[in-house]
Amino acid sequence: xxxxxxxxxxxxxxxxxxxxxxxxxxxxxxxxxxxxxxxxxxxxxxxxxxxxxxxxxxxxxxxxxxxxxxxxxxxxxxxxxxxxxxxxxxxxxxxxxxxxxxxxxxxxxxxxxxxxxxxxxxxxx
Numbered sequence: 001x002x003x004x005x006x007x008x009x010x011x012x013x014x015x016x017x018x019x020x021x022x023x024x025x026x027x028x029x030x031x032x033x034x035x036x037x038x039x040x041x042x043x044x045x046x047x048x049x050x051x052x053x054x055x056x057x058x059x060x061x062x063x064x065x066x067x068x069x070x071x072x073x074x075x076x077x078x079x080x081x082x083x084x085x086x087x088x089x090x091x092x093x094x095x096x097x098x099x100x101x102x103x104x105x106x107x108x109x110x111x112x113x114x115x116x117x118x119x120x121x122x123x124x125x
Contacts, residue, residue, distance in 0.1 A: 005100045006072045014043045014073060016051075016105050022123040023050045025057075025112050027092070028085015032117065033057040039105055043073070050120060051109035057093075058084075062110075067091045075099045080110070082117065092116035 008014035019040040025033040035056035041049045067079040080093040095110050096103070114120050 004072075005075065007100075008043075008073055008102050012044055012073060014041065014103060016041050016103060019050060019122075022121075023052060024119075024121040024123060025052070026118040026121070027061075027082055027089055028087040028118065030061070030084035031058070032061055032082055032084055033110065033112070039109065041103070041106060041111075047114075049111050050122075051106045051111050053109055057110050062093060065091050069094075071096075073100065074103050074106070082112075089113075089116040 016039050019038040020036060022036050023038040024031055033052045033056055035052050037056060038050040038052050041051055061084045062080040062082055065079045065081050069077045075096050075098060077094045077096055079091040082089045082092040093110050093112050095108060096106055097108060099107050112120055
């Protein structure tokens with residue numbers, strides 16, 4: 001059964017802002033993604049998440065998994081396994097292909113779980 005979408009608000013704020021710093025994702029010593037075009041999504045008290053354009057992700061290192069989830073504020077998320085440097089991280093990346101209108105700017109971008117990759121670095125130039 002599909003869950004109704006909720007709108008962000010004072011009780012559950014969500015903000016999205018461009019991040020001009022260099023964001024680099026590493027697994028097994030390999031750069032999996034690197035961008036200066038990330039969007040930083042802040043949702044309530046949760047840690048900020050960097051959403052990276054697909055053009056800045058080494059897509060040949062990702063394989064779509066069968067895992068999916070639904071966020072009542074953002075919509076349905078698809079997941080990817082990441083393989084690099086001899087390591088395989090299951091469901092380490094996710095994307096909202098058709099997110100709710102409130103967060104439409106993250107559509108198709110990829111985000112990574114910090115505890116499933118070696119590092120998500122934010123480098124100030």
